[in-house]
Amino acid sequence: MPSFNSVCLAGNLTRDPELRYTPAGKAVASFDLAINSFHKDKAGKKVEETVFIPVTVWAKTAETCAEFLKKGRSVLIGGRIRQERWESKEGEKRSRLSVTANIVKFLGSSPKADTQSKPIESAEQEDDKGDVNPHLDHI
Numbered sequence: 189m190p191s192f193n194s195v196c197l198a199g200n201l202t203r204d205p206e207l208r209y210t211p212a213g214k215a216v217a218s219f220d221l222a223i224n225s226f227h228k229d230k231a232g233k234k235v236e237e238t239v240f241i242p243v244t245v246w247a248k249t250a251e252t253c254a255e256f257l258k259k260g261r262s263v264l265i266g267g268r269i270r271q272e273r274w275e276s277k278e279g280e281k282r283s284r285l286s287v288t289a290n291i292v293k294f295l296g297s298s299p300k301a302d303t304q305s306k307p308i309e310s311a312e313q314e315d316d317k318g319d320v321n322p323h324l325d326h327i
Contacts, residue, residue, distance in 0.1 A: 193268045195287055198295065199223035201261050202240060207254035217250035219243055219257065221265070221287075242286040243267075253292055262295035 199221040207217045221241045229235050243265060245253050257263065267289035274282050 194266070195269050196264070196266050197221060197223060197241060197287065198262065198264045199241070201257055201259050201263065203259050205245075205250075205254045205257050207250060215247055215250040215254075217245045217254045219253070221263070242284070243289050244270075244286060245289045245292060249289070249292060256294065257292075264291075264293040264295055265289040266291035 202220040202222050205217040205219040207215060209215055219242075221243050223239045223241060225237050225239070227235055227237070265287065267287045270286050270288050272284050272286055276282055
């Protein structure tokens with residue numbers, strides 16, 4: 189059976205991107221995205237729900253995000269979902285879902301007008317395992 193792993197999210201950064209470099213010199217940036225949704229409860233009262241998603245971006249896209257994105261900025265991202273697994277110091281098995289972004293589109297106004305709504309994308313993005321992800325052209 190074929191598999192498909194693609195996600196498109198819009199939200200606001202909860203912190204400034206953190207830029208690092210691998211020992212091989214590849215740029216990697218990480219930030220968290222807050223995504224708000226609204227629904228009505230049984231009493232008809234509007235309830236807001238916020239989901240926080242960790243996002244990782246690689247290569248030139250990572251450097252551009254670190255340079256231009258700041259906490260609170262709205263972005264649209266396209267990428268794939270990834271499950272991270274590890275063992276805590278206490279020996280407990282842990283996991284979380286995160287997104288590896290291939291495309292980051294800046295939304296809203298920016299201090300630098302030339303970056304407003306400019307998509308930052310790469311035809312290929314290497315992840316930390318050296319895998320290459322295909323370009324998402326459906327956004």
